[in-house]
Amino acid sequence: MNRQWRIARYPRADEALGPAHFNWVEQAVPSPGEGEFLVRTLGLAPGPAQRGYLSPGHSAFYGTVPVGEVMRGRGVGEVVASRHPEYIPGDIFSGSLGWQDYSVQRPRGAEFVFSTRRIAAPLRPLPTTTLGMLGQAGATAWFGLVEAGAFRPGDHVLVSAAAGGVGSMAGQIARLKGAARTVGIAGTSEKCRWLCADLGFDAAINYRTENLGERLRELFPRGIDLFFDNVGGEVLNQALANLAQGARVAVCGYIATDYAAQPGAGPANYRFLVYQRARMQGFVVFDYWQRFSEPEAALTAWYQDGTLQDCEDLEEGLEKMPDILASLFTGGNRGVRLCRVAPDPAHLPLLVRGGR
Amino acid sequence: MNRQWRIARYPRADEALGPAHFNWVEQAVPSPGEGEFLVRTLGLAPGPAQRGYLSPGHSAFYGTVPVGEVMRGRGVGEVVASRHPEYIPGDIFSGSLGWQDYSVQRPRGAEFVFSTRRIAAPLRPLPTTTLGMLGQAGATAWFGLVEAGAFRPGDHVLVSAAAGGVGSMAGQIARLKGAARTVGIAGTSEKCRWLCADLGFDAAINYRTENLGERLRELFPRGIDLFFDNVGGEVLNQALANLAQGARVAVCGYIATDYAAQPGAGPANYRFLVYQRARMQGFVVFDYWQRFSEPEAALTAWYQDGTLQDCEDLEEGLEKMPDILASLFTGGNRGVRLCRVAPDPAHLPLLVRGGR
Numbered sequence: 257m258n259r260q261w262r263i264a265r266y267p268r269a270d271e272a273l274g275p276a277h278f279n280w281v282e283q284a285v286p287s288p289g290e291g292e293f294l295v296r297t298l299g300l301a302p303g304p305a306q307r308g309y310l311s312p313g314h315s316a317f318y319g320t321v322p323v324g325e326v327m328r329g330r331g332v333g334e335v336v337a338s339r340h341p342e343y344i345p346g347d348i349f350s351g352s353l354g355w356q357d358y359s360v361q362r363p364r365g366a367e368f369v370f371s372t373r374r375i376a377a378p379l380r381p382l383p384t385t386t387l388g389m390l391g392q393a394g395a396t397a398w399f400g401l402v403e404a405g406a407f408r409p410g411d412h413v414l415v416s417a418a419a420g421g422v423g424s425m426a427g428q429i430a431r432l433k434g435a436a437r438t439v440g441i442a443g444t445s446e447k448c449r450w451l452c453a454d455l456g457f458d459a460a461i462n463y464r465t466e467n468l469g470e471r472l473r474e475l476f477p478r479g480i481d482l483f484f485d486n487v488g489g490e491v492l493n494q495a496l497a498n499l500a501q502g503a504r505v506a507v508c509g510y511i512a513t514d515y516a517a518q519p520g521a522g523p524a525n526y527r528f529l530v531y532q533r534a535r536m537q538g539f540v541v542f543d544y545w546q547r548f549s550e551p552e553a554a555l556t557a558w559y560q561d562g563t564l565q566d567c568e569d570l571e572e573g574l575e576k577m578p579d580i581l582a583s584l585f586t587g588g589n590r591g592v593r594l595c596r597v598a599p600d601p602a603h604l605p606l607l608v609r610g611g612r
Numbered sequence: 613m614n615r616q617w618r619i620a621r622y623p624r625a626d627e628a629l630g631p632a633h634f635n636w637v638e639q640a641v642p643s644p645g646e647g648e649f650l651v652r653t654l655g656l657a658p659g660p661a662q663r664g665y666l667s668p669g670h671s672a673f674y675g676t677v678p679v680g681e682v683m684r685g686r687g688v689g690e691v692v693a694s695r696h697p698e699y700i701p702g703d704i705f706s707g708s709l710g711w712q713d714y715s716v717q718r719p720r721g722a723e724f725v726f727s728t729r730r731i732a733a734p735l736r737p738l739p740t741t742t743l744g745m746l747g748q749a750g751a752t753a754w755f756g757l758v759e760a761g762a763f764r765p766g767d768h769v770l771v772s773a774a775a776g777g778v779g780s781m782a783g784q785i786a787r788l789k790g791a792a793r794t795v796g797i798a799g800t801s802e803k804c805r806w807l808c809a810d811l812g813f814d815a816a817i818n819y820r821t822e823n824l825g826e827r828l829r830e831l832f833p834r835g836i837d838l839f840f841d842n843v844g845g846e847v848l849n850q851a852l853a854n855l856a857q858g859a860r861v862a863v864c865g866y867i868a869t870d871y872a873a874q875p876g877a878g879p880a881n882y883r884f885l886v887y888q889r890a891r892m893q894g895f896v897v898f899d900y901w902q903r904f905s906e907p908e909a910a911l912t913a914w915y916q917d918g919t920l921q922d923c924e925d926l927e928e929g930l931e932k933m934p935d936i937l938a939s940l941f942t943g944g945n946r947g948v949r950l951c952r953v954a955p956d957p958a959h960l961p962l963l964v965r966g967g968r
Contacts, residue, residue: 493878507885514883522849522878527870529863529894536892538885 258283261327261355261577266310266320273307273585275578278327278355285358292362293338297353297574297597299383300331301392302581303421304511327355327577332375332386334601348378348604350386355577357597371545379556379607381570383594388568389425390555393592396508396541397425397484398551401433404539405482405506409434412476414495416440417486418460419447420584421592422508424567426484427457432558435482439475441468441491443587450590455565463491472498479503479532487512489520496525496534503534511585562610567591614641617683617711617933622666622676629663629941631934634683634711641714648718649694653709653930653953655739656687657748658937659777660867683711683933688731688742690957704734704960706742711933713953727901735912735963737926739950744924745781746911749948752864752897753781753840754907757789760895761838761862765790768832770851772796773842774816775803776940777948778864780923782840783813788914791838795831797824797847799943806946811921819847828854835859835888843868845876852881852890859890867941918966923947 264279288294309321309328321328331353335343340362343349351372353359364372379385400422401407413430417423418440430438440451440460448460461471472480472494479500485492488510495505513520529535558564569591571580576595583589620635644650665677665684677684687709691699696718699705707728709715720728735741756778757763769786773779774796786794796807796816804816817827828836828850835856841848844866851861869876885891914920925947927936932951939945
């Protein structure tokens, strides 16, 4: 059987995303046509952008998923049947698998979430190495820092939603690449402790209980060189007022105002871009698809030698996907949220994790 | 005698700048000390940034001018007496002369408005060549386009406050450098006609009478590649929603919200920076002080061959300075506003203006 989550209905503007918006369906496993292959889903990577698939008029890139269709989502899987000469059963594949056990795939180019990739040297644990810390979350943090943020060793770096998946990787990568200071912003004191005690952030700010502006002035007396922003809203606005000369804001997301019933206020402090000859640069990780081996190599080495700390939050079971996605909008996750749908194939080499 | 405008009082938050904020004073001409020289003001360049000198807590760069002091302002003048070996009477000099006939100067480095410059090959008309079209206004437009805006031939370019001093130069430079399309935004239909008929803009939008969003979609079907923004506010916000992929916003100013009694809303559409992998880059022209010869050479050649159209608005008389500065905030000017304080020295070569 092919278990699936299909769209039941779209959330209303004032409604939080939840299990009510999905239907659990069980169907026969499909068969690949000529030039296609069948993939069994092993892991899925829920991300905040997926909320847009249920929001008509919102998702500029990808479009909504029609009601009644299988929920779209990237994942990693194993080729189990093939009518394509280059894809052989046993191959490990990442692509837009959807929230289901099986999907029929064909190779596709670098078209954002629809892009496909045959994994040349897969390693267990697959969710970690392909979708998570060493995969897409890591690559997003990497290219956001390096490309959009033009990271320079010695930078004083601020990361918002630092306890989130991309944020917890961005802070660690900044540290490992030689940031002079890495500060995270998070929404609970427990997350703040985790950032400093476990992930090596130099400091963390609880934006719910602390005065953000004051703390930024304290922690960045000479200004923020690089701000990796996942949040937008007032966090972005306060950070803009504390930029150093020549600062770069890597705009990764804006979860504070995205999907809000009322459109959020823009960052009035953008005027500091002039004072500080600073920039805000948006980016989309899929633009760097052809260069994913760069972060993979560096992050894998740091993972193996134990300098990159574990910041993964791995759930088990396809049935949990609606709750996992919803949790990304309520601050419920800590680190890179992933879902293992089926066990990793035992024949894959195990990535040895050092430093423990 | 040394005629001067001194600060009488600062405008209240809800008050427009005007002559009431300045006092006309006549004093003895000062004498230069050792290492100093006396400059006679020939021309002044009023600019919107000067409003900050009367706004405590506002002007991050320069600081306010204390009440009772001579109003600060850049200008061009002639050295008339000197106790500095490198400055000889007859030399032409630009620097922070203030709103007065005579000032004592000493050489200063590239410290924003305080920077000084001995003009190697001065040409008449001095205000034009040193302070205006071929000087600071031109350089601001040039470096905003080339550096902050990373101009590329073939770009579809939008300029706000296009009938202003920097805007009218930015649109012309974009055209002369090979923009595929140059569109200006202005506040009267007369200004819009002037942009298209006289300055060679491909189109102009009257933001007061036209639907800006609709017109942008019409005029930029594939999006704006480069937006040179002097205005901010809702103009910036609408432009952000119409960016092309990889677009660049050169943030020059934000006159729409600057000095407003209530702080303006920020550009909520900054989220399009992510969709479009676009950037907003602030800049300050004085950072390019050492490279002013680049725009000078190019703009002078275009001026001489007649391809750069005259967009100067030259007033005469120091006594008009308060009104001229005020007019920059009411849409009263058209083109590069300058004030000639004394006649150009007749011994300077005259720049021959071709193409007429």
